[in-house]
Amino acid sequence: MSLPQPVPPSWKDLGKSSNDLLNKEYPFNGASLEVKTLTPSNVSFKVAGNKDSKSDIITGDLEGKWADKAHGLTVTQTWTTSNILRNTVELENQIAKGLKLDLATSLAPEKGAKTAVLGSVYKQSGFHTRATLDLFKGPTFTADAVLGRDGFLVGAEAAYNVTEGKVxxxxxxxxxxxxxxxxxxxxxxxxxVFTASYYQRINGDVEAGAKAVYDPKSTAGGVSLEVGTKVYLDRAAFIKAKINNAGVIGLGYTQALRPGVKAQFGLAIDTQKLNDPTPVGPSHKVGVNFVFDA
Structure with a gap:
């Protein structure tokens, strides 16, 4: 009798390890701050702000989340500095085990723009599927599924425009x-468009990854390639480095200053424009991010 298969990753998480290694924890584009708190009544708040180094525009958002774990209910509300109101209601493992339903809406009062997306996720041993219905755009129905067995994964995604009646x-x-x-x-x-990604944990302190993308429109018939690594200096700090075939080097450093306080620094250098008179951009970028999690 074969052993039960683990739940495979969702469609969006196929290749996630490589994507996270190459894209996360590189704060290149200015200064950002994130503060998270949790109240005794199980309501969490998150305040995030960012100042873009190129435009000097400051953006931010305030998020509140309430979770009733006993009944699988989560309600999230967000208000951004662009005056956009977002609301998400999630219900998990109540109708059936492994099933999550959600409704995500947004409203921009000044522009009168609104969105509403119904979603569902169902996961079981060896199977993970998602479906969404965008009520105002189309309407458009999108579904994806991933099958997994003994480590092998196969997935597919499709979007169908209900009004036009076509994929x-x-x-x-x-x-x-x-x-x-x-x-x-x-x-x-x-x-x-074709992509190939690879990730490996070489040992407890070193990770490595690579990603190649072939896009006839953006790569002029060629393949764009990016490789990177992550090295843990100790339990509280690690460095990251990556380089792509355009000669852009990315460096990142993350340091846990104390429990719940983390600082991240990022630097991007275009090696083909080392003589750029501007030390920070447009060819080179630098940024910093601070996270306070209470």
Whole structure:
């Protein structure tokens, strides 16, 4: 008798280890601050702000989240400095085990713009599927599914415009997950854009990853390639480095200053424009991020 299969990652998380390694914890574009708090009544608040180094525009948002874990209910409300109100209601493991339903809405009062998306997620042993219905855009129905067995993964995604009665987008992917490494190959944008990603935990202190993208429109018939690594200096700090085939080097440093307080620093250097008279941009970028989690 075969052992039960683990729940595979969702469609959006195929290749997540490599994407996180290459994209997260690189605060290049200015200064940002994030503060998280939790009240005794199980209501959490998050305040986030960012000052863009190129435009000097300051943006931010205030988020409040209430969770009733006993009944699987979560309500999230967000108000941004762009005067956009977002609301999300989630209900998990109540109608059926492994099923989550959610409704996400947004409203921009000044512009009169609004969105509403119904979503569902269902996951079981060896199976993970999601579906969304965008009520105002189209309406558009989007569904994806991932099957997994013994580490092998197969997934597909499709979007259907209800009004026009046609499939507007489709994609597929294959991958393999192992305890120390993972690989994934995607065929996106109606099988016109292809990506391949690789991630490996070399040992307890070192991680490495790479991603290649073939897009006939943006890569001029060639392939864009990016490789990176993450090295833990100790339990409280790590450094990250990456480079792409355009000669842009990215460096990141994260330091836990104390429990709940984290500082991150990022630097991007265009090696083909080292003589740029401007030390920070447009060819080179630098940024910092502070996180306070109470």
């Amino acid at each position: 507007t987008r489709y994609a597929t992917a294959v991958g393999f997950n192992a305890p120390q490494y993972s690989v994934a190959v995607h065929a996106l944008n109606n099988l016109k």
